[in-house]
Amino acid sequence: MRYLTAGESHGPELTTIIEGVPAGLTLSIDAINHELARRQGGYGRGGRMKIEKDQVRITSGVRHDKTLGSPITLIVENRDWKNWQKVMSVEAVSEKDQKLRRVAKPRPGHADLVGGMKYQHNDLRNVLERSSARETTMRVAVGAIAKQILAAVDIEIASHVVILGGIEASVPEKLSVKEIQEKTAVSEVNMVDETVEASVKELIDQTKKAGDTIGGVVEVRTDNVPAGLGSYVQWDRKLDGKIAQIMLSINAFKGVEFGIGFEAARQPGSKVMDEIVWDNGYSRTSNHLGGFEGGMTNGEQIIVRGVMKPIPTLYKPLMSVDIDTKEPYKASVERSDSTAVPAASIVAENVVATVLAEELLEQFSADTMDDLQQAVARYRETIKNF
Ligand SMILES: Cc1cc2nc3c(=O)[nH]c(=O)nc-3n(C[C@H](O)[C@H](O)[C@H](O)COP(=O)(O)O)c2cc1C
Secondary structure, eight states, rough: OOOEEEETTTEEEEEEEEEOOOBOOOOOHHHHHHHHHHHHSSOOOOOOHHHHHOOEEEEEETTTTEEEEEEEEEEEOOOOGGGGGHHHHHHHOOHHHHHTOOOOOOTTSHHHHHHHHOOOHHTTTTHHHHGGGHHHHHHHHHHHHHHHHHHHHEEEEEEEEEEEEEEEEESSSSOOOHOOOOOHHHSSSSSOOOOHHHHHHHHHHHHHHHTOOOOOOEEEEEESSSSSSSSSSGGGOOOHHHHHHHHTTTEEEEEEEEETTTGGGGGHHHHHHHOEESSSSSSSSTTTTEEEEETESSSSSSSEEEEEEOOOSSSSSOEOTTTTTTOEEEEOHHHOSSSSSSHHHHHHHHHHHHHHHHEEEEEOOHHHHHHHHHHHHHHHHHHOOO
């Protein structure tokens, strides 16, 4: 399975073409829209989320609600486009209109300045329109399809926020996907610890008032992933490496860890490795390594965390330089959120789902969903008997 996303933040629409989804998957459009709505939610989001109610339109690859095996095209319209037609016009516009909403004061922490230097854009809008996290909409839509592929082979995935603006949720060591889903369903910040909910919301409100932003840590967990996805035989086949890459490709993500992650640096080996036991199949007495050994899943939960920096657009802007005059100036302000960590956790969940679905399809190369389900069932039986 492979896909490319396209589209500018204030352009007419976002697009994706996905190739390699097996034929015969009963595709729920509601489930895609549900993921898109989850990405748009979360306490502390700014104005845009009220304008856009993302809805996917599928224009190829699906007939009578079943995938055909042919490329699937997904489209999400930018509903704000009507207010941006001149600014984002594909056709030439007058010299005066070219200056509409021009950006000349790059925001620290954004792609604005370096993107302008690299592509020689005199209007930094040409950079920020694409570097914006609006792009993650399409990656969530792809992930929503990936999740349906995973569900067909009983693999479940969920996400939650572990730290927001320095406030840390208490997370039990054993936490199933179902438990995460139940607990986060009643949280506005996608956390599993209701005791911190009020203080997190208060912090978001205070941060917004102060014109500032906050970041955090998100966690993705999976249940029922069979041992042996990915491989140790070549560096680029290590599945933890692929997941790390996709996590770091999420806008504003600066670090990733599996299981106890960086804490492993402080612990002796005897407290880090997960001992092996056999009781009608292999399992571990703990899961400090987050479900990976040798770049392969080991049958335990995958536990992956990513750290998101605070959003770089500040309503109390930081100092920058005007690219025309080279004079110091306050950075431009685009419509922005005070935090997007809850939304980012949904993005993380969906991009990890996509990597897992890609890996399954590579390992079990199936043209149809029936083939995939049979191959995975056979494989599960084989490793159970090892
Ligand atoms: C879900 C999500 C929403 C985001 N919303 C905003 C936003 O409203 N304003 C902003 O300045 N950055 C936002 N960001 C972060 C920027 O897109 C990101 O910091 C920027 O593109 C620079 O990339 P980098 O931080 O990965 O280096 C968001 C990120 C995510 C994942």
